[in-house]
Amino acid sequence: MASDSRAAVARFIEYLRIKTVQPNPDYETCTAYLRQQADELKLKFQAHEYVAGKPVVVLTWEGTEPSLPSIILNSHTDVVPVFEEFWDYPPFDAEMVPTEDGKDSRIYARGTQDMKIVGQCYLEAVRALQEQGKRLRRTLHLVYVPDEEIGGHDGMSKFVESPEFKALNAGFALDEGMANPESTVRVFYGERAPCWVKFRARGNVGHGSQFIENTAAEKLTPIISHLMQFRQEQFDIFKTPNADGSARTLGDVTTTNLTLLESGVQQNVVPESALAGFDIRMTPSIDYQEFRQGLEDLGKKHGVEVEFTQFWGDNTLTSTDESNPFWTAFKGAVDGLGVEVFKEIFPAATDSRYLRRAGVPALGVTPLANAPILLHDHNEFVTRNEYLDGIGFYITVIQAVANVK
Structure with missing residues (x-):
């Protein structure tokens, strides 16, 4: 990565400390944080409220060929409730605790896995690409939606029906996945x-x-x-x-x-x-x-x-063969990183279902291999190195899918 890793970690911690916890998420502070990131990266900033107090935030980095269908990098900003008495560290302090071997640190916070790591990695990948002087063929839209953890009815569901969404001219999307205790990265092309x-x-x-x-x-x-x-x-x-x-x-x-x-x-x-x-x-x-x-x-x-x-009556799947050039680009990029992909159907529900129903092929991926599954669990954490590796993952993957001809 081109960005300073200490600064990247500091921004992640700042994001984690925003208490966007259901049932009363602090979306106002979160939106202000995302606006600050957009200003620093010179990205176009939009916030649409289809339900009062529940903003859908869109940060746009225009590509060199903006007429091509764009890429959506989606994440949700809300997190599930916590039972603080079962946590070893305060769930919204984002405390860094050295690992036993001293070679890494665990960042304990609600949302580290689900899914603020992904949303922040998008931002850091864009930052790194800009620092490298890179431009992408297709326009990127970094989308931060509310209320996914309670069904997305006031967030992505309404967004995909809006004229603002149609104006994005979306051709492909990435969204959340899940950690994997095994060595492969899980990629979800549909969901139950x-x-x-x-x-x-x-x-x-x-x-x-x-x-x-x-x-x-x-x-x-x-x-x-x-x-x-x-x-x-x-x-x-x-x-x-x-x-x-x-x-x-x-x-x-x-x-x-x-x-x-x-x-x-x-x-x-x-x-x-x-x-x-x-x-x-x-x-x-x-x-x-x-x-x-x-x-x-x-x-x-x-x-x-x-x-x-x-x-939910729609069972649209995203093609994972050569008929889908975005899949081919994604798979090639991940192969190039030496990472094995495990394709599967997501066992629960994410906002990807709204995107697929709207005609936008979507893949769900959270680049955490050899990591415990801690979404919605006590003591949720990711390590510092997992987060920094995730930035590198998206630097590679975003370039691949955004430069599809």
């Missing part, structure tokens, strides 16, 4: 879709000592049994290796978990209603609408009300 569904059964009531027919519990029980059987079938698939002997990932299967169970007013009273809620994450290899219809039919079969509290 959330299907949160509630089944509400209503039936006859009476004394608990009687044989009462058509109770709520009778109607709900076969639905729970059906979905638990489906869960086991998918779990069995998950535990079965692929044809080449490799292990499956969560993205390969659909997970189902019974997360809500509500019924009853008293032990000896048969209740009028019973509810079961499921958190289902659908792998994109299935037909989402067909799956939803199957759940509706299941409820109808047993005379039970069905409510979808969240359902």
Whole structure:
């Protein structure tokens, strides 16, 4: 890297110390920080509020051929809540603690992995490229969105529907991934879709000592049994290796978990209603609408009300073959760094799903290999060297994808 590493680390720590923690993120201070970075780097600065107090910040570095579809470097600014009593260091102090061998330091802070490291690495990569006198063919848009950790409904969801987003003329995007305890860098070209569904059964009531027919519990029980059987079938698939002997990932299967169970007013009273809620994450290899219809039919079969509290119906994937020149450029750049890529489906949801639905191919990557997965965990950290290596990773990758002809 061309930038001074001490200054780069200091900026990262400054970013981490901004308490953009849900449910009351300090977006005002965060936006001021990003404006300062834009001023230093002479990037065009825009802040759009589709919901008051929740800015989508866009920093633009114009390319030499601005008519070409642009590159989006996306990250979210909010972080999840903390339980400070379980942290060894204050989660918003970004304290640097030397490693046992003295060769590195851990930076402890909420958001180090998820995902302020990525957002800051973008800025430092641009800084380094500018210091090297580099110009890129395609325009870069560094996008910092709010509320990803609570679904992105007031952030990326609204942004992709806006005239400001359409004006970006986006052709490709990078977004967040996940650390990997193994030696490869995980690259996500799609993600599982959330299907949160509630089944509400209503039936006859009476004394608990009687044989009462058509109770709520009778109607709900076969639905729970059906979905638990489906869960086991998918779990069995998950535990079965692929044809080449490799292990499956969560993205390969659909997970189902019974997360809500509500019924009853008293032990000896048969209740009028019973509810079961499921958190289902659908792998994109299935037909989402067909799956939803199957759940509706299941409820109808047993005379039970069905409510979808969240359902994502788009299973667009980003091509990872030679038909996608951005993938080819990305893969070539990473290969050149001597880093092996592991392609997979993201097991949860990110803002990439909004980009893909809007027609923008997106890859999710966080360049942390041989690192524990600590997103949303206590004592979240990255090391100083991991952060600096991440800057180098993006210097290489950004040049590759932004210079695609």
